Amino acid sequence: xxxxxxxxxxxxxxxxxxxxxLARAGYLPPANGDAGRKLVLxxxxxxxxxxxxxxxxxxxxxxxxxxxxGVAGLDVLREAExxxxxxxxxxxxxxxxxxxxxxxxxxxPLRLERSPRVATKFPRxxxxxxxxxxxxxxxxxxxxxxxxxxLVGLADLIVDLVQTGATxxxxxxxxxxxxxxxxxxxxxxxxxxxxxxGAVRELIDAMAEVVG
Amino acid sequence: xxxxxxxxxxxxxEGVRDLLFADTAAWRGMEAVLRQTVAAWxxxxxxxxxxxxxxxxxxxxxxxxxxEMYRFFDRHGRTLALRPDMTLPTARVxxxxxxDYPLPLRLSYVGSVFRHEPxxxxxxxxxxxxxxxxxxxxxxxADAESVALAVAALRAVGLPQFRITVGHVGFFRGLLAALxxxxxxxxxxxxxxxxxxxAELGLLLNEASNLPxxxxxxVLALPRLTGDAGVLIEAEGACLNATMMxxxxxxxxxxxxxxxxxxxxxxxxxLAEVRDLDYYTGITFEGFAPGLGFNTISxxxxxxxxxxxxxxxxxxxxxxxxxxxxxxxxxxxxTLPEPTVDVLLSAHGCPDCLVWATAARQRGLRVEVDAxxxxxxxxxxxxxxxxxxxxxxxxxxxxxxIVRDAxxxxxxxxxxxxxxxxxxxx
Numbered sequence: 001x002x003x004x005x006x007x008x009x010x011x012x013x014x015x016x017x018x019x020x021x022l023a024r025a026g027y028l029p030p031a032n033g034d035a036g037r038k039l040v041l042x043x044x045x046x047x048x049x050x051x052x053x054x055x056x057x058x059x060x061x062x063x064x065x066x067x068x069x070g071v072a073g074l075d076v077l078r079e080a081e082x083x084x085x086x087x088x089x090x091x092x093x094x095x096x097x098x099x100x101x102x103x104x105x106x107x108x109p110l111r112l113e114r115s116p117r118v119a120t121k122f123p124r125x126x127x128x129x130x131x132x133x134x135x136x137x138x139x140x141x142x143x144x145x146x147x148x149x150x151l152v153g154l155a156d157l158i159v160d161l162v163q164t165g166a167t168x169x170x171x172x173x174x175x176x177x178x179x180x181x182x183x184x185x186x187x188x189x190x191x192x193x194x195x196x197x198g199a200v201r202e203l204i205d206a207m208a209e210v211v212g
Numbered sequence: 213x214x215x216x217x218x219x220x221x222x223x224x225x226e227g228v229r230d231l232l233f234a235d236t237a238a239w240r241g242m243e244a245v246l247r248q249t250v251a252a253w254x255x256x257x258x259x260x261x262x263x264x265x266x267x268x269x270x271x272x273x274x275x276x277x278x279x280e281m282y283r284f285f286d287r288h289g290r291t292l293a294l295r296p297d298m299t300l301p302t303a304r305v306x307x308x309x310x311x312d313y314p315l316p317l318r319l320s321y322v323g324s325v326f327r328h329e330p331x332x333x334x335x336x337x338x339x340x341x342x343x344x345x346x347x348x349x350x351x352x353x354a355d356a357e358s359v360a361l362a363v364a365a366l367r368a369v370g371l372p373q374f375r376i377t378v379g380h381v382g383f384f385r386g387l388l389a390a391l392x393x394x395x396x397x398x399x400x401x402x403x404x405x406x407x408x409x410x411a412e413l414g415l416l417l418n419e420a421s422n423l424p425x426x427x428x429x430x431v432l433a434l435p436r437l438t439g440d441a442g443v444l445i446e447a448e449g450a451c452l453n454a455t456m457m458x459x460x461x462x463x464x465x466x467x468x469x470x471x472x473x474x475x476x477x478x479x480x481x482x483l484a485e486v487r488d489l490d491y492y493t494g495i496t497f498e499g500f501a502p503g504l505g506f507n508t509i510s511x512x513x514x515x516x517x518x519x520x521x522x523x524x525x526x527x528x529x530x531x532x533x534x535x536x537x538x539x540x541x542x543x544x545x546x547t548l549p550e551p552t553v554d555v556l557l558s559a560h561g562c563p564d565c566l567v568w569a570t571a572a573r574q575r576g577l578r579v580e581v582d583a584x585x586x587x588x589x590x591x592x593x594x595x596x597x598x599x600x601x602x603x604x605x606x607x608x609x610x611x612x613x614i615v616r617d618a619x620x621x622x623x624x625x626x627x628x629x630x631x632x633x634x635x636x637x638x
Contacts, residue, residue, distance in 0.1 A: 017404045066503075190507075197438070
């Protein structure tokens with residue numbers, strides 16, 4: 001039996017969907033079913049080995065070849081700008097990266113802002129979005145609870161992921177612009193794409209079949 | 213560790229580093245074996261300046277590389293640039309100084325290049341390359357030579373597993389011409405192909421109006437046109453015009469020669485490779501090794517470059533990045549030991565020992581003479597601490613040496629060169 005392909009999976013909201021889609025494509029999830037503490041798990045059929053990593057780390061694991069393949073959100077992929085192939089979009093993990101501000105803020109175009117203080121977990125995309133519009137944002141890079149920043153006067157605006165918008169509403173924030181429509185994607189290491197061409201192609205085709 | 217105060221507050225700029233002993237030894241070893249390899253194929257080495265006028269290096273074919281150049285000023289305020297690759301200065305040398313030399317020219321180079329990498333990419337900004345350029349020879353024979361030499365180079369540096377993937381810009385350019393997409397769509401199309409975003413290709417096609425079914429099929433087939441030489445036959449069905457056919461026939465001619473060179477098993481093909489589409493004019497290739505997402509070697513045909521510096525000349529070549537080859541070798545379990553000497557010699561109070569050291573070095577032995585007047589046990593401890601497997605000292609009577617190694621101590625004649633020769637078995 002050939003060495004299994006290594007797949008980097010994001011721990012968290014995408015894990016279950018990713019495993020379910022792989023299972024439907026004929027790639028069995030880890031046998032012990034417990035994706036709790038172990039970080040390296042072997043698929044029950046020996047075709048895949050899974051490594052469980054922080055979602056934002058998936059692209060770098062794949063770029064450096066620590067994993068042959070991975071599942072990552074487009075939000076994370078575009079922020080990371082890593083050199084990987086992206087053969088397939090997967091039908092889950094839908095969300096959007098938006099600019100949001102306090103509900104009561106004056107209704108004026110963003111381009112008239114002076115140099116807005118923007119709190120975000122996505123500094124690269126945020127900077128690019130504002131710079132493109134001729135603005136020099138002051139970035140406040142956070143690693144959680146970004147919604148809090150405008151409420152306590154830490155930032156004028158936030159750039160964050162939104163699924164339903166409920167969290168924003170509960171915190172008195174409104175969506176102002178959409179920066180990116182995101183969903184999950186299958187990514188592949190550039191060397192594995194060639195050196196493990198047969199196995200990689202098989203997986204892409206099987207997944208494409210499931211995705212439809 | 214020393215307890216005395218020392219300063220750690222001496223930072224290095226982003227993207228540069230020191231190489232210590234084992235790495236430097238590995239570097240020089242690879243350079244030596246690569247110099248030998250390319251020389252055996254008739255490539256002659258030239259030495260290029262580390263910096264030049266930025267204007268001299270600027271061309272309209274290298275916009276990407278132009279953005280990555282390190283620039284600074286000379287004292288007259290003119291802008292200088294550290295060489296971002298070796299191909300540009302080589303093309304300048306050929307275009308301005310060697311244009312009337314008998315063709316073809318086979319040139320090689322070894323040295324550091326400097327590029328601003330995007331922040332957070334975690335890559336070195338200074339890295340070492342060894343490369344070759346074959347100038348003045350169009351056609352598949354030259355292409356095949358370049359690819360075969362790339363394989364020979366990677367084999368010579370002892371990379372156990374790797375693959376060279378060859379593409380041809382003509383195939384994708386031909387496809388773009390046949391599709392006649394509006395510019396914005398063509399750019400998105402190319403970008404999707406670059407990311408191998410198969411699913412997006414279909415969506416993009418829906419945005420293009422009036423594409424004939426045959427063109428649609430050709431686009432959707434693109435991601436599968438990768439693999440062994442068989443794809444060069446399969447791809448015929450996807451050809452929409454003469455440009456695409458021409459690219460295929462050039463690749464096929466080259467593939468036949470690669471088989472004769474005995475490197476066919478190390479080469480695969482990818483007709484959907486669109487990197488550096490503006491720079492290259494014919495074949496392109498990259499070398500990949502397991503576990504490393506970056507190429508270790510990259511090259512191709514660039515017939516439009518030399519004309520920026522002098523009379524036009526067809527050219528094909530590649531550059532190998534030593535930093536990445538070393539990493540790829542390590543990922544495949546190949547590491548080199550720390551370089552050490554063969555013997556640590558105590559010569560304190562023994563002029564004859566220095567005579568012996570000179571004689572031993574002439575025989576190829578690596579001898580380090582103790583400079584600290586160490587006592588026998590301290591001498592042995594010092595050797596062990598630095599990975600030296602053997603000490604020697606006098607006191608063993610006239611013409612005798614007391615040798616100590618893992619097996620213990622023994623006395624040998626200083627003239628026993630047979631024994632000494634065995635010390636070199638490393």
